[in-house]
Amino acid sequence: xxxxxxxxxxxxxxxxxxxxxxxxxxxxxxxxxxxxxxxxxxxxxxxxxxxxxxxxxxxxxxxxxxxxxxxxxxxxxxxxxxxxxxxxxxxxxxxxxxxxxxxxxxxxxxxxxxxxxxxxxxxxxxxxxxxxxxxxxxxxxxxxxxxxxxxxxxxxxxxxxxxxxxxxxxxxxxxxxxxxxxxxxxxxxxxxxxxxxxxxxxxxxxxxxxxxxxxxxxxxxxxxxxxxxxxxxxxxxxxxxxxxxxxxxxxxxxxxxxxxxxxxxxxxxxxx
Numbered sequence: 001x002x003x004x005x006x007x008x009x010x011x012x013x014x015x016x017x018x019x020x021x022x023x024x025x026x027x028x029x030x031x032x033x034x035x036x037x038x039x040x041x042x043x044x045x046x047x048x049x050x051x052x053x054x055x056x057x058x059x060x061x062x063x064x065x066x067x068x069x070x071x072x073x074x075x076x077x078x079x080x081x082x083x084x085x086x087x088x089x090x091x092x093x094x095x096x097x098x099x100x101x102x103x104x105x106x107x108x109x110x111x112x113x114x115x116x117x118x119x120x121x122x123x124x125x126x127x128x129x130x131x132x133x134x135x136x137x138x139x140x141x142x143x144x145x146x147x148x149x150x151x152x153x154x155x156x157x158x159x160x161x162x163x164x165x166x167x168x169x170x171x172x173x174x175x176x177x178x179x180x181x182x183x184x185x186x187x188x189x190x191x192x193x194x195x196x197x198x199x200x201x202x203x204x205x206x207x208x209x210x211x212x213x214x215x216x217x218x219x220x221x222x223x224x225x226x227x228x229x230x231x232x233x234x235x236x237x238x239x240x241x242x243x244x245x246x247x248x249x250x251x252x253x254x255x256x257x258x259x260x261x262x263x264x265x266x267x268x269x270x271x272x
Contacts, residue, residue, distance in 0.1 A: 001071050001072060001073075002070060002071055002072070002073040002074070002075045002076065002077060002078045003076065003077045003078075004067070004070055004071060004077075004078055004080050005077055005078070005079045005080065006063075006080050006082060007079060007080065007081045007082065008081075008082050008083070009081050009082065009083040009087070010083070010087070011087070012083075012087065012090065012091065016055075016079075017057070017081065019032070019034060019036060019103050020036065020057050020091060020101055020103070021091060023036060023038065023091065023164055026134075026159075026160070026163050026164070029162075029163075029164070030106075030160055030162070030163075033105060033106050034054065034103050034104065034105055034106060035103070035104050035105075035106055035162045035163075035164070035167055036101065036102070036103055036104075036164050036167075037101060037102045037103075037104060037167060037168075037172070038101050038164055038167075038168060039098050039100075039168060040062075040098045040099075040100050041171055041172060042167060042168055042171060042172040043056070043066070043100050043101065043102045044066065044069065044172075045171070045172030045173075045175055045176075046102055046104050046172060046175060047066065047069045047070065047072075047073065047102070048069070048175075049104075049172075049175035049176065050107075050175075051104045051105065051106075051107065051175055052075060052104060052105040052107075053070075053073055053075060053078055053102060053103070053104050053105075054078070054079070054103045054104065054105055055078060055079040055080065055081065055102065055103045056070065056078065056079075056080045056081070056100070056101065056102040056103075057080075057081045057083070057088065057100075057101040057102070058080060058081070058082055058083075058099065058100050058101075059082070059083065059084065059085045059088065059099035059100070060082055060084075061085075061099065062098075062099045062100040063080065063082055066100070085099045088101075106162050109180065109181060110151075110178065110180050111180075112153075112180050112182060112188065112191075115150070115151045115178055115180055116195075119150035119151065120150070121219060122217065122218050122219050122220075122271070123150055123197055123219040123220065123221070124147075124148060124149050124150055124216075124220065124264075124267055124268075124271075125149060125150055125151060125152075125153060125192070125197070125220070125221035125222070126140070126144050126149050126152050126153070126221065126222050126223075126224065126260065126264065127152070127153035127154075127155065127185060127188070127189065127199075127221055127222070127223045127224070128140060128152070128153070128154055128155060128158055128223075128224050128225070128256075129155040129157055129158065129185055129223070129224070129225045129226070129231055129232065129235050130155070130157045130158065130225050130226040130229060130231075130232070131154075131158040131159065131224075131225075131226055131256065132158070132159060132226065133159075133226075134159055134163040134164070134165035134166040134169065135165050135166070135168075135169040136169070136255070136256055136257050137154075137158060137159055137161055137163075137166045137169065138161070138165065138166035138167060138168060138169020138170040138171075138174070139169050139170070139257035139260075140152070140224070140256065140257050140260045141161050141166070141169070141170040141173055141174050141177050141179065142169065142170045142171055142173045142177075142257075143257060143260045143261040143264055144173075144177050144179075144260075144264065145170070145173035145176060145177040146173075146261070146264075147261070147264035147265060147267070147268045148268060149177070149264065150178070151177075151178035151179060151180055152177065152178070152179040152180070153179075153180055153182055153185065153188055153221070154179055154180065154181045154182070155182060155185035155188075155235075156181075156182065156183050156184060156185060157185075158181075160181065161174050161179050161181075162174065185235060185238075186234050186235055186237075186238045189221065189223065189235065189238040189239060190238055192221055193238070193240065195219075196219060197219040197220060197221055198218065198219065198220045198221070198240045198241075199220070199221045199223055199238065199239040199240050200214060200216075200220060200221070200222050200223065200239060200240065200241055200242075200243045200263075201223045201225075201231055201235065201236050201239040201241070201242045201243065202222060202223060202224045202225070202231075202243060202244070202245075202259055202260075202263055203225070203230055203231050203236060203242040203243070203244065204244040204245075204247075205242050205244065207242070208241075208242040208243055208244040209241055209242065209243050209244070210243075210244065210246050211243055211244065211245050211246070211262070211263065211266050212246075212266065214241070214243050215270070216266060216267040216270050216271070217270050217271055220267070222260075222263045222264065222267065223235065223239055224256055224259065224260050224263075225256070226256060227255065227256050243263075245259060245262050245263075
């Protein structure tokens, strides 16, 4: 059980609170190897996860509510800063404050080969390229968790799934959904195909196959790109086939997170 070091605060000037005051400085959090959970549901999922919890920033009411969950953690000690809601609401960049925040440590990056070996067959993987929107990336993580993706491959041109907005967009599912950031997505897809994993590019084209006509029951990886530019030519060339969601002629695409959910639903439907 964790010991709670309770620190009542009257201001946010203490240097140790800096992580809570730099919510828009994504790179600083990445360099520090931490993530910041900024709403109640995500904090509670962090507390229920295997991720290390470094500290929490709470109102007295929230401390009373989640103190048992904090004390049940395996860490030797968790620092808990306690302040009034009016004080916490002054944190820049977080307007819908619920009175509960926490800092967790990002675990070491998993190895692609290890995830591949540990995943049961048939494989269901997803890969993303060029996703700059943290909210979209978080929603994709959430979709992967909902439909049983063994792990998500995050290409080198994407943001981190541990950005604050991505963590919130995933509703904390990033704490359970395996994801690996790779340095070269094209090489990764090529390696998958060499192992017999079919790679399907979600890309609307006149010559693309309709989603329902593609057999997704075997080992496969579904590849998604950003809205607008879509997948790069190199990534398309690294895939086996292009696949599209049938839509009326006046529509040509969906939000990438919505498209991911449609593709993954079809894969799980086919697999029974």
